[in-house]
Amino acid sequence: MARIVELRGVREQSYWQATMPELPDRRSGTLRDSVDVVVIGGGITGLSAARRSAELGASVVLLEAERLGWGASTRNGGMCHPGFKTPLSGLVERYGRERGERLYRESIDAYEHLAALCEGRIDADFRRSGHVVLASAPGHATGFADAARDLTAIDMPSHAVAREDLRQEVGSDAFFGGLVVERSGGLHPGKLVAGLVRLAETAGATLHEETRALHVRRQADGRSVVETSRGAILSRDVIVATNGYTGGVTPSLRRRLLPISSYIIVTEPLAPDLAAELIPHDRMLFDTKHYLWYWRRTPDDRLLFGGRASMWPTTIARTASILRRSMVDVHPQLAGTRVEYAWGGKVAFTFDRMVHAGRADGVTYATGCCGSGVAIMPWLGTRIAEWVGGGAPPEIASLSFPLVPAPYEGRAWFLPIAGEYWKAKDRRDARAAAGERSDSGV
Numbered sequence: 001m002a003r004i005v006e007l008r009g010v011r012e013q014s015y016w017q018a019t020m021p022e023l024p025d026r027r028s029g030t031l032r033d034s035v036d037v038v039v040i041g042g043g044i045t046g047l048s049a050a051r052r053s054a055e056l057g058a059s060v061v062l063l064e065a066e067r068l069g070w071g072a073s074t075r076n077g078g079m080c081h082p083g084f085k086t087p088l089s090g091l092v093e094r095y096g097r098e099r100g101e102r103l104y105r106e107s108i109d110a111y112e113h114l115a116a117l118c119e120g121r122i123d124a125d126f127r128r129s130g131h132v133v134l135a136s137a138p139g140h141a142t143g144f145a146d147a148a149r150d151l152t153a154i155d156m157p158s159h160a161v162a163r164e165d166l167r168q169e170v171g172s173d174a175f176f177g178g179l180v181v182e183r184s185g186g187l188h189p190g191k192l193v194a195g196l197v198r199l200a201e202t203a204g205a206t207l208h209e210e211t212r213a214l215h216v217r218r219q220a221d222g223r224s225v226v227e228t229s230r231g232a233i234l235s236r237d238v239i240v241a242t243n244g245y246t247g248g249v250t251p252s253l254r255r256r257l258l259p260i261s262s263y264i265i266v267t268e269p270l271a272p273d274l275a276a277e278l279i280p281h282d283r284m285l286f287d288t289k290h291y292l293w294y295w296r297r298t299p300d301d302r303l304l305f306g307g308r309a310s311m312w313p314t315t316i317a318r319t320a321s322i323l324r325r326s327m328v329d330v331h332p333q334l335a336g337t338r339v340e341y342a343w344g345g346k347v348a349f350t351f352d353r354m355v356h357a358g359r360a361d362g363v364t365y366a367t368g369c370c371g372s373g374v375a376i377m378p379w380l381g382t383r384i385a386e387w388v389g390g391g392a393p394p395e396i397a398s399l400s401f402p403l404v405p406a407p408y409e410g411r412a413w414f415l416p417i418a419g420e421y422w423k424a425k426d427r428r429d430a431r432a433a434a435g436e437r438s439d440s441g442v
């Protein structure tokens, strides 16, 4: 493995956490003995579930082990889009056209639910800017025209961009074609969390920070006792929204989730003409590698650049160095630009690369967004609250949720090995890409 020199002088904190409104301090309130609904997890899923349950008339307590929004919800890239880790074509192949499209349409509903919140009661710097998938290897662009046709047919206006026209979308010569999808956008995740906290409390939910759920025990009468680090609560229903931070409270969920770290850096503010050259239409960008990079302009025109960087135990300074090198490979214009922030967070992957909602261990859950949760999770949190309140389950709850096919109780010992395998595939594609570039003189 090449030696990576740690990047020094970088603030190891989420840029969104550093620039979000201060949240109310909810560390010291008295826990109630008994409520209708306990929500475990204070990210965008849990806050949405708490808000909706309270709107439906339930008494609600939300438990967050750390601070509100502490998990992936204030650490992500802020890119929000319909769809799942499994693309539309994969859904149709796996579930058939009708069900696959029905699932995809749920994700459009989720995106529009978030958009309506952010164009209404929550100011989270939301912009319907669209996104571009960029082909990292020559073969990766071949399906873009078909994908654009299929997406457009399902109310997702999209078009393929040829390699020679890509400068209209990205200030880089590293890619072999693009797929532009118009119905998506970007927001400030910290401001979204702050808005969801406000709406949950306004609806009547009580939020508790630094309160860890330790155990959920179902009683004969159907109610549950939630043991916490600050005492027990008796509850009619329990909603679990712990995603990439799921632990032993829900053992059967933990056996189905792979917590994978993702990392991000943010540069100093860019000159306006440089920002416009890098990403002319302010879109969200992803590449097509297994170990993919994602990047965007922040609302104040810094460059945010993220990716998996490493599956091995590592440091933020080391991942910042890997990300910076990759950012400059993509955009040599940034060689002299300072990186100011670096951080990481956990994403919950599932073995079928689909998000899941359902009932297990006596709780109702929504989890496993595989790194694409900003749009789907607030909506799923809302929908499972309606389900708990007597409404219909979302279509996603009809999917079976596969176990991780390895002896595994939460410590994913095999991930570094899988990571090296994916990296080897990316290196093979990169060699093909380098050959193509030298043939075409780029």
Ligand SMILES: Cc1cc2nc3c(=O)[nH]c(=O)nc-3n(C[C@H](O)[C@H](O)[C@H](O)COP(=O)(O)OP(=O)(O)OC[C@H]3O[C@@H](n4cnc5c(N)ncnc54)[C@H](O)[C@@H]3O)c2cc1C
Pocket (backbone or CB within 6 Å): 040, 041, 042, 043, 044, 045, 046, 063, 064, 065, 066, 067, 069, 070, 071, 072, 073, 074, 075, 076, 077, 078, 079, 080, 081, 211, 212, 213, 214, 241, 242, 243, 244, 245, 246, 247, 249, 262, 263, 264, 306, 344, 345, 346, 347, 369, 370, 371, 372, 373, 374, 375, 377
């Ligand atoms: C670096 C990174 C970049 C990402 N980028 C994007 C992106 O650009 N677009 C996108 O769509 N998605 C992205 N994601 C994914 C997205 O952030 C998540 O899908 C989403 O935030 C999940 O929200 P959540 O509320 O379900 O989970 P989280 O926000 O992770 O919240 C779970 C909470 O549960 C709490 N918890 C755990 N156990 C307990 C317990 N026993 N008791 C009480 N509380 C507990 C944790 O402390 C945590 O705060 C990214 C994720 C990461 C990490």
